[in-house]
Amino acid sequence: xxxxxxxxxxxxxxxxxxxxxxxxxxxxxxxxxxxxxxxxxxxxxxxxxxxxxxxxxxxxxxxxxxxxxxxxxxxxxxxxxxxxxxxxxxxxxxxxxxxxxxxxxxxxxxxxxxxxxxxxxxxxxxxxxxxxxxxxxxxxxxxxxxxxxxxxxxxxxxxxxxxxxxxxxxxxxxxxxxxxxxxxxxxxxxxxxxxxxxxxxxxxxxxxxxxxxxxxxxxx
Numbered sequence: 428x429x430x431x432x433x434x435x436x437x438x439x440x441x442x443x444x445x446x447x448x449x450x451x452x453x454x455x456x457x458x459x460x461x462x463x464x465x466x467x468x469x470x471x472x473x474x475x476x477x478x479x480x481x482x483x484x485x486x487x488x489x490x491x492x493x494x495x496x497x498x499x500x501x502x503x504x505x506x507x508x509x510x511x512x513x514x515x516x517x518x519x520x521x522x523x524x525x526x527x528x529x530x531x532x533x534x535x536x537x538x539x540x541x542x543x544x545x546x547x548x549x550x551x552x553x554x555x556x557x558x559x560x561x562x563x564x565x566x567x568x569x570x571x572x573x574x575x576x577x578x579x580x581x582x583x584x585x586x587x588x589x590x591x592x593x594x595x596x597x598x599x600x601x602x603x604x605x606x607x608x609x610x611x612x613x614x615x616x617x618x619x620x621x622x623x624x625x626x627x628x629x630x631x632x633x634x635x636x637x638x639x640x641x642x643x644x645x646x647x
Contacts, residue, residue, distance in 0.1 A: 431532050433592055433609040434480025441476045445469045482532050485637035487604035491574040494624075494642040495603060496634035497536045498616045500525040502641070505626050510619050513543055513569055513579055518619040521626060521641055523634055531610050534637040535570060536618055537578045538603040543569035544595040566593040566608070570601060575644040579619040582610050604637035620644065 430438070452465050489495050504522035525531060546566045564584040571577045582591050592609040601607070610616075623645045628634065634641065 428477075429482045429484060430477070431480045431482035431606075431609055433611070434477070438477055438480060441473060445473055479527065479531065481530060482606075483530060485534070485604055485635065487637055489603060489640055490643070492644045492646050493627075493640050494536045494575075494578065494618065494620060494644070495534070496523060496628075496636050496639040496641045497534050497580050497607065497618065498523050498525055498532070498634070498636045499530040500616075500634055502628045502630050502632045502634060503615070504617070505628070505630055507622065508619075510579065512567055514577075514619065517622060518579070519622055519624045519626070519642070520617055520619055521628070522615060522617045523641075524615045525610070530636060531614070532606060532636065533580075533582055533608040533610065533616060534604050535601045535607045536580055536603065536641075537570050537572040537575065538601060539570040539572035539578075541568060541595045541597055541599040541601060542571045542577065543567065543579075544593065544597055546591070546593065564591060566591050566595075568593065568595040568607070570595075574646070576621060580607075581617040581619075582608060583615045583617065584610065618642075623647075 449466060449469055453462050456462065487495060500523040503524045504520055506520055507517055508520045510518045548564055566582045567579060569577050569579045582593060584591055590611045594608050620642055621644055625643045625645060627640045627642055
């Protein structure tokens with residue numbers, strides 16, 4: 428299983444802490460069943476930590492006017508909204524919620540040039556809260572695609588998430604489905620698309636980052 432680079436340090440420290448705790452328990456307590464239970468629990472906890480930072484290889488197969496899901500999760504919003512930060516006009520918003528068990532790597536929904544990348548400090552409301560897109564800790568990235576124009580996606584921290592990693596820098600040329608960042612421990616991603624876009628998903632659909640086609644932009 429391939430691991431995301433954001434997990435290397437956390438996995439290493441977790442292994443060391445679990446090892447020390449188990450060594451202390453086993454050397455200070457001679458109760459066999461207690462030691463066995465604690466060892467099993469420690470193994471399960473460590474495996475869950477490793478599992479959280481998995482980074483599966485994905486094959487992007489999309490037409491030039493198609494947008495892929497940036498993350499694994501469940502579609503929770505599909506609606507026209509006014510986007511005040513960058514576009515300052517109406518856009519089609521598609522939002523995907525990630526539980527702590529989903530893959531948390533963020534991938535680029537389209538290829539192109541990064542023309543905007545900004546981080547905002549904020550609150551940690553639950554990720555499905557309507558105001559989380561405006562009030563929570565978040566990053567906003569806009570990629571200018573040569574076929575469909577600029578596409579915005581926003582990484583949003585949730586009630587559990589406490590750190591967002593964003594690799595996008597203005598001027599970067601990026602590929603659809605490539606690694607764009609990581610949100611640690613539960614979150615949401617909003618995608619803002621042109622109004623001439625046909626959603627390819629419905630609310631409740633499950634997505635796979637870098638693979639699921641979530642929308643098709645209708646070209647003139």
